[in-house]
Amino acid sequence: MYNEIILAGFGGQGVLLIGKLLTYAGMNAGLEVTWMPAYGPEMRGGTCNCTVVMSDRQVGSPISSKPHAIIVLNLQSIDKFEPLVRPGGIMVMNTSLINRSAVRHDITVVPVACNQIAVEAGSAKAANMVALGAYIGASGLVDLALVKNTLAEKFAARPKLIGINHACLDKGFEIGAGARAGATARSC
Amino acid sequence: MAKKLMKGCEAIGEAAIHAGCRLFFGYPITPQNEIPEYMSGRLPQVGGVFVQAESEVAASNMLYGASGAGCRCITSSSSPGISLMMEGVSYMAGSELPVVIVNIMRGGPGLGGILPSQSDYFQATKGGGHGDYRVLVLAPSTVQEAADLTMEAFDLADKYRNPVIILGDGLIGQMMEPVEFSRNVDPSALPDKPWATTGCKGRQRNIINSLYLKPEELEEHNWHLAAKYREMAKEARHATYNADGEMDVLVVAYGTVARITRTAIDSLKEKGIKAGLFRPVTLYPYPTEALVEAALRARHVLVTELSTGQMVEDVRAALAGRRPVEFYGRVGGMVMAAEELAEQIEKLAHATTV
Numbered sequence: 001m002y003n004e005i006i007l008a009g010f011g012g013q014g015v016l017l018i019g020k021l022l023t024y025a026g027m028n029a030g031l032e033v034t035w036m037p038a039y040g041p042e043m044r045g046g047t048c049n050c051t052v053v054m055s056d057r058q059v060g061s062p063i064s065s066k067p068h069a070i071i072v073l074n075l076q077s078i079d080k081f082e083p084l085v086r087p088g089g090i091m092v093m094n095t096s097l098i099n100r101s102a103v104r105h106d107i108t109v110v111p112v113a114c115n116q117i118a119v120e121a122g123s124a125k126a127a128n129m130v131a132l133g134a135y136i137g138a139s140g141l142v143d144l145a146l147v148k149n150t151l152a153e154k155f156a157a158r159p160k161l162i163g164i165n166h167a168c169l170d171k172g173f174e175i176g177a178g179a180r181a182g183a184t185a186r187s188c
Numbered sequence: 189m190a191k192k193l194m195k196g197c198e199a200i201g202e203a204a205i206h207a208g209c210r211l212f213f214g215y216p217i218t219p220q221n222e223i224p225e226y227m228s229g230r231l232p233q234v235g236g237v238f239v240q241a242e243s244e245v246a247a248s249n250m251l252y253g254a255s256g257a258g259c260r261c262i263t264s265s266s267s268p269g270i271s272l273m274m275e276g277v278s279y280m281a282g283s284e285l286p287v288v289i290v291n292i293m294r295g296g297p298g299l300g301g302i303l304p305s306q307s308d309y310f311q312a313t314k315g316g317g318h319g320d321y322r323v324l325v326l327a328p329s330t331v332q333e334a335a336d337l338t339m340e341a342f343d344l345a346d347k348y349r350n351p352v353i354i355l356g357d358g359l360i361g362q363m364m365e366p367v368e369f370s371r372n373v374d375p376s377a378l379p380d381k382p383w384a385t386t387g388c389k390g391r392q393r394n395i396i397n398s399l400y401l402k403p404e405e406l407e408e409h410n411w412h413l414a415a416k417y418r419e420m421a422k423e424a425r426h427a428t429y430n431a432d433g434e435m436d437v438l439v440v441a442y443g444t445v446a447r448i449t450r451t452a453i454d455s456l457k458e459k460g461i462k463a464g465l466f467r468p469v470t471l472y473p474y475p476t477e478a479l480v481e482a483a484l485r486a487r488h489v490l491v492t493e494l495s496t497g498q499m500v501e502d503v504r505a506a507l508a509g510r511r512p513v514e515f516y517g518r519v520g521g522m523v524m525a526a527e528e529l530a531e532q533i534e535k536l537a538h539a540t541t542v
Contacts, residue, residue, distance in 0.1 A: 033366065
């Protein structure tokens with residue numbers, strides 16, 4: 001198992017945070033993990049991304065030009081990263097901020113209205129968690145409970161936020177798991 | 189201690205503390221600001237001192253003073269900042285002072301850019317400052333190795349009374365990986381440094397100096413240093429991947445590029461191409477003998493770096509024409525993709541040996 005995931009969005013949407021959560025969860029699941037943020041001038045133009053690699057063997061390159069999956073939270077990010085996804089890969093797209101459809105037909109597309117779902121759950125800021133939940137549901141790569149536990153540890157100082165974030169992870173997970181089931185059915 | 193997820197820069201900082209270092213002097217520059225940031229928070233917690241100097245020149249001279257007084261100390265910077273420190277590094281090499289210097293390299297020359305590079309190989313391994321000197325150069329490839337080598341760097345510096353450079357690229361500084369610290373050194377339990385200037389009550393005074401006006405004395409000092417550098421050769425270290433038996437191509441790479449190479453090598457296995465990796469862990473001393481042994485089992489040798497070709501000169505010198513040595517580099521902060529490198533390796537594997 002070797003999985004490269006690019007997470008991208010506007011600065012402030014929390015893509016680095018969900019990347020770290022995913023990485024922690026992978027580490028706690030006993031996998032080899034690497035988290036690599038883009039730190040160059042590109043992050044100063046408003047977009048922000050990181051690459052997470054999770055593997056059952058030592059991680060090679062910490063960056064990826066052909067990711068197995070992408071999580072894109074805004075239009076610039078889908079434009080930039082959709083063409084790179086490996087055939088058969090996964091794309092979680094935030095339809096609250098992306099007003100176009102996916103171009104690719106050879107990947108599992110998971111459209112999620114992250115911002116709307118987060119607002120309904122109590123905080124617009126947790127849109128990133130909806131996206132992360134959707135990816136976990138769609139990929140089945142790590143246990144959702146591990147991610148929730150890690151989040152609870154990281155947010156221990158702000159316990160009020162844990163409930164909302166957990167709810168957002170759950171909502172996203174349902175949608176992602178549904179997309180996964182759909183993709184499996186189609187390929188049968 | 190359980191594994192923690194840390195950035196390379198933070199792991200280097202924590203490793204220095206675990207090595208019993210309590211003094212940091214430096215000046216900010218991207219992409220290594222997480223080291224001074226981390227040290228500014230951590231050092232006061234363990235009774236240490238963090239000083240943001242007025243410049244890199246000042247920082248390197250503060251190291252001179254602290255090391256001369258017998259203390260373990262560290263600085264970190266990135267390429268242009270390291271150039272500014274070079275006067276101090278030369279003086280420390282001349283005065284035989286143990287210090288650890290971290291260079292998280294970015295693109296150059298001049299101010300260059302802030303993205304990853306390996307453009308300071310020459311500067312680190314061939315001296316860097318003026319005078320006829322060498323420093324030990326360690327090149328980590330993972331965050332865990334960055335931590336381990338930082339701890340070891342302090343021991344090597346003390347052992348040889350010599351500066352040690354940790355040479356990393358922007359990727360290793362910024363990436364997060366699980367890391368654990370194997371030991372925790374109590375600074376008060378470190379061996380005495382009888383040469384240090386600690387106050388000479390009851391003993392002959394010690395002098396820390398690099399000025400020798402009499403040519404006979406300076407020559408003797410130069411040969412003494414040269415003998416020490418020869419002695420360091422036994423610290424040469426390397427790692428390999430998939431490099432046993434006969435190979436189509438042996439790729440020589442260090443730091444993050446070695447990891448990209450590993451991914452490229454894996455992708456070529458299904459095509460039936462046998463490529464191996466030789467990764468120097470110490471860039472000075474260079475693991476020449478081991479490299480020759482591995483290279484002679486390969487039809488081709490490819491050196492790949494984030495530079496226009498620096499380490500390749502050491503590889504060519506080591507092989508002395510016994511194998512053709514090709515080079516592939518990316519520069520300016522651009523990093524080769526594993527697929528791009530695989531293409532280069534494949535092309536070479538299919539080329540006939542002349």
